[in-house]
Amino acid sequence: MIAASALPDQTDPGDADGPSASESEQQLAEICRSIPGAVFQLRLAVDGQISLPFISEGIERLSGLTPEALLKYPQQLYNLLHLYDRKAFFQAMEDSARELVAWSQRFRFRHSKTQEYRWVRWDATPKARPDGSVIWNGTLLDVHEAETATEMLRVQSRAIESMNQGLLILDPHHLGMPVIYANRQYCDMMACGLEDVLGQDSPFLQGILRHAEPAGRIRQAIRAGRPFSGETLSIRKDGSPCWHLLTLSPVFDLLGKLTHFVALYTDVSELKKAVEDLRQSDERFRLLASATHQAIWDWDMLSGQLDWSEGLQEIFGHQPSELQSVIDWRIEGIHPDDRPRVLASMQQVLSEEQPFWQGEYRFLDAQSHYHWVLDRACILYADAMPVRMIGAMFDVSLLKDSEETLRRLNQELLRQNRDLEQFSYITSHNLRAPVANILGLSQLLEEEEVSAEFQHSALQGIQLAAQNLDRVIQDLNRILSQRQHILEDREDVQVQGLIDMVMANLSMLAAETRPEFSVTLGVESLFSVRSYLESIVQNLLSNAMKYRDPERALRIEILTERQGETVRLQIRDNGLGMNLPQIRGRLFQLYKRFHPHIEGQGLGLYLVKTQIEALGGRVDVESEPGLGTTFTLELRDDKYL
Structure with a gap:
């Protein structure tokens, strides 16, 4: 309650018709x-x-303080003012009191x-008093919700004015849905002024849309x-x-009645x-990518x-259902x-x-075959942290095959150049000697005083020289014909079938020596030149049988094993053996023989080494007199190229 003594401007008690003080x-x-x-x-x-x-x-509802507390200590009202509003409060009080x-x-x-x-x-109205003071009668109202709403507006x-989108508010209660509000961005977007928009029909009902299909759907939505x-x-x-992305939204009042459209x-x-x-x-x-035959990848x-890209399927045959979108799948495809x-x-x-990064490697296709690829990527x-890598894989298998063929031909050319010394040796010795014998004996036969006995002996010498000459020419033909096979196509050669064919060729020698295999x-198979492999195995097996130890039964062991892309072929015998420290430098030279008591020409090992190197492989030998010999061949399996 408010004390009566606090009521201002009380009614004059002399007015009998007025209300009483209590009223x-x-x-x-x-x-x-x-x-x-x-x-x-105040x-x-x-x-x-x-x-x-x-x-x-x-x-009390506004401040939490009772009227009695404020009447007693009015300065508390000042303390409840926001710090930023106090100066303006007292300035307004001074202005109102003065004016x-x-x-x-x-x-x-x-x-x-x-x-x-x-x-x-x-809100307060001032009134001056005779004593010079000023009294304000007024109200203090809570307008927080209204002020907050006003501030939110x-x-x-x-x-709305700062947004990047254009905004229109449309009135759906009039024909054409005229525009009642447009923000600045819409005017800028359409290169027009506000006067060109306000009061005008909505743009999508003016027929200025180029596409009839969205215009029809807009009218249906409205x-x-x-x-x-x-x-x-x-x-x-x-x-x-x-081009615009138009979002048209209806606005309804609390009763569900359509009031506006916002565009x-x-x-x-x-x-x-x-x-x-x-x-x-x-x-x-x-x-x-299709024209250049490449597979594009983005990591x-x-x-x-x-x-x-689609090139992965075109080049390597991987179907889209097989493709995995993880880097591990690609890494596992590398050889x-x-x-x-x-x-x-x-x-x-x-x-x-x-x-940038670049690399060459073999990549697995859908048929489990490897292709040589050249892979280039930008990063x-x-x-300072790598976040993306984009590259292209080029199938260079044909190029690598051509390079490999060229490399083998170059190696063969180098070997042939090195062998020229061997051929010059043959020409200067093995050919020249029988020719010289034939010429010398022929000149002697032309002399008049030649006995019949001498003539017979000279003819025998000429015949022997001719036979030696024929043998040398046959050897040269054999060497040259073997070299021509390097250009043959590679094929899948079954090792057991190869051994059976060689033993059929050596059947007479095998019947004589009776080896135990x-x-x-x-x-069981390797991809190579069949004729070369046959010649290599036949020369090594024939040597093993010819140079057997007569004191014991001949045993020949043949084994194959894989070492990466290389096939290791080993032929071991328990024959006479050789003193390698003395002969290793001459072992594979032409016409070198190390068991003169056994018939031979010294041509087989020379051909073995030549053919092995032509196939991109190498040959090694271990041997001891009285124990036997082991030839180890390392042959490249061309199916992995």
């Missing part, structure tokens, strides 16, 4: 309770002292219990009062086209152009995602012998932050 107090109390705030009387004395002669109970004008102000007021600031409105308005979203091609005021325009012209440019670029890239190094080298080179490039970094085939 006036009751009326004032009822009025104060009906106001959503507080009624007050007094400013001549000396500047401020007092509150009266304040209603509503102040005796109404005092209206909004400020933030703190609740003493919740410590929450709320917006309040202060201001924020929203600023947001009639149904439902949203619409889609791309539209509009025409600017200057006649130029522009939001997003300019997607640049995006549409970029998408079209990207589509054309992708198409050119796809055609280029997101942060997520591990790996994407492939095991190449994988450490490829990964090491890639890691070195990444550690040095180089922009993107972010903060032990064959262990860890590798």
Whole structure:
């Protein structure tokens, strides 16, 4: 309750027709309770002292303080003002007291219990007193919700004006749905002024959309009062086209009645152009990748995602259902012998932050065959960290085959050049000697005084020289014919079938020597030149049988095993053996023989070494007199090329 002594301007008791003091107090109390705030009387004395002669109970809802507390200590009202609002409060008080004008102000007021600031409105009318003081009668109302809503509207308005999209508000209650609001961005977007838009029919009902299909769907959405979203091609005021993403939303009141439509325009012209440019670029890239026979890959190094072009299927036969979008799948496709080298080179490039990487290796296709590829990639970094790698794999198998063929031909040419010395030796000795004998004996036979006995002896000498000459010529033909086989096509050669064929050729020698064979085939076939392999095995097996030890039964062991891409063929016997320290440098030379008591020409081992090297392999030998000999051949399996 408010004390009667606090009521200002009490009624004159001499007025018999007026209400009594108690009635006036009751009326004032009822009025104060009906106001959503507080009624007050504020007094400013001549000396500047401020007092509150009266304040209603509503102040407790606003401040958390009772009227009695504020009447006793009015300075508490000042303490409840927001720090930033105090100066403006007292300035307004001074202006109102000086000019005796109404005092209206909004400020933030703190609740003493919740410590929450709320917006309040202060409205007071000043009245000067004879003693020079000024008294204000007024109200203090809670306007927090209204002020907050007003501020939110201001924020929203600023947001609308600062947004990148164009915004229209349309009135659906009039024909043509005229525009009642347009923001600046819409005008800029359409190259027009606000006067060109406000009051005009909505753009999509003016028939200025280029595409009839979205225009029809927009009209259907408007009639149904439902949203619409889609791309539209509009025409600017200057006649130029522009693509927009239009979002049309209906607005309803609390009763569900349609009040407005809001149209939001997003300019997607640049995006549409970029998408079209990207589509054309992708198409050119796809055609280029197809024309150049390459597989494009794109590795997101942060997520591990790996994407492939269609070239992976065209070149390697991998179906889309087989493709795995992880880098591990691609690494596993690299040949095991190449994988450490490829990964090491890639890691070195990444550690040095180089922009490009290149490597050659074999990659597995869908039929489990390896292709030689040349792989080139560019690398993107972010903060010194590799984030993306884009590359192209070129199938260079044909080129590698050509290079390999050229390499073998070059090696063969080098060997032939080295063998010229051997041929010059044959020409100067093995050919020249019998020719010289024939010429010398022929000249002697031309002399007149030659006995019949001498003639017979000379003819025998000529015949022997001719036989030696024929043997040398046959050897040369054999060597040259064997060299021609290097250009033969490779094929899959079954090792057991090869051994059977060789033993059939050596059947008479085998029947004489009766060897005991032990064959262990860890590798049953290899891809090579059949005629070379047959000649190599036949020469080694015939040597093993010819140079057997007569004191013991002959045993021959044949075994094969794989070592990476190489097949190891070993032929071991328990024959006479050789003193390798003495003869190793001459072992594979032409016409070198190391067991003169056994018939031979010294040609077989020379051919073995020549043919092995022509196949890209190598030959090694171990031997001891009285123990036997082991030839170890390392043959390249061409199916891995």
